[in-house]
Amino acid sequence: MLLQRQFKMELAQTNTGNTPKSYSLNMFKDFVPMCVFSESNQGKLSCEGKVEHKFDMEPHSDNLANYGKLCRERTQKYMVKSRQVQVLDNDHGMSMRPMPGLVGLIPSGSKEKKKQAPAKPSDVKRTRRDRTEMENIIFKLFERQPNWALKALVQETDQPEQFLKEILNDLCVYNKRGPNQGTHELKPEYKKSTGDTDAA
Known part of the structure; x- marks a missing residue:
């Protein structure tokens, strides 16, 4: 008991x-x-x-x-949710804009690139250019640097992502591993003839 x-x-x-x-x-x-x-x-x-x-x-x-x-x-x-308002010293938004010349140099897994991603306009607003004109633009971009991420190329060219993919599949090799993982580079035959293509 x-x-x-x-x-x-x-x-x-x-x-x-x-x-x-x-x-x-x-x-x-x-x-x-x-x-x-x-x-x-x-x-x-x-x-x-x-x-x-x-x-x-x-x-x-x-x-x-x-x-x-x-x-x-x-x-x-x-x-009750505690919220804080913080005034930024740099109120011009420069830290949130991609700087000229740095696009494509940021590694694909970096935080900076992830922050920039939401600011990109949607593919719906982009208008396709002539394919030959786009190929020439892509060749010139690959003269600037040998490796490009797809998102960086979309920013540079302001073209629909799917349209760029089609062109890149014909002109480039996609690096699945190695130091340039996640980027495209020109196929060997186009690397040799880039100058000829531009001249044409």
Whole structure:
């Protein structure tokens, strides 16, 4: 049979807000046996005593109204989102614009490139140029640098991504691994004849 005795505990502090000041202590003897151990500086363990009573503490019925207020305050506190407004020193937005000459040099996995991605206009607004004209533009871009990421080429040429892919599939090799992973470079036959193509 479960033996239970009740005790009442009062907090000494008075300025505790809605924190309950009175608690019911329900004492039990029917629980898993426990002992208290200590360890000396030499590492020797000693049994200091046996736990004979267990107390479960809960707010006393006199404080249930205050305890309810405390629970509501906690809930409301954690539902409020704290937002901060920060004024930037550089309010010209220069740090968010791609700088001329740097497009295509940023590694494909970098954070800077990911930040620039949302600012790009959609392919719907881009108009296709003549294919021959586009091929000449692409050859000139590959004269500037040997490797280009697709997104960088879209920015440079302002052409639909799918249209560029079709041209790149004919003119370029896609690097799937190595130091230039994720970029395109001209096929060997076009590297040799780039000058001739431009002259034509």
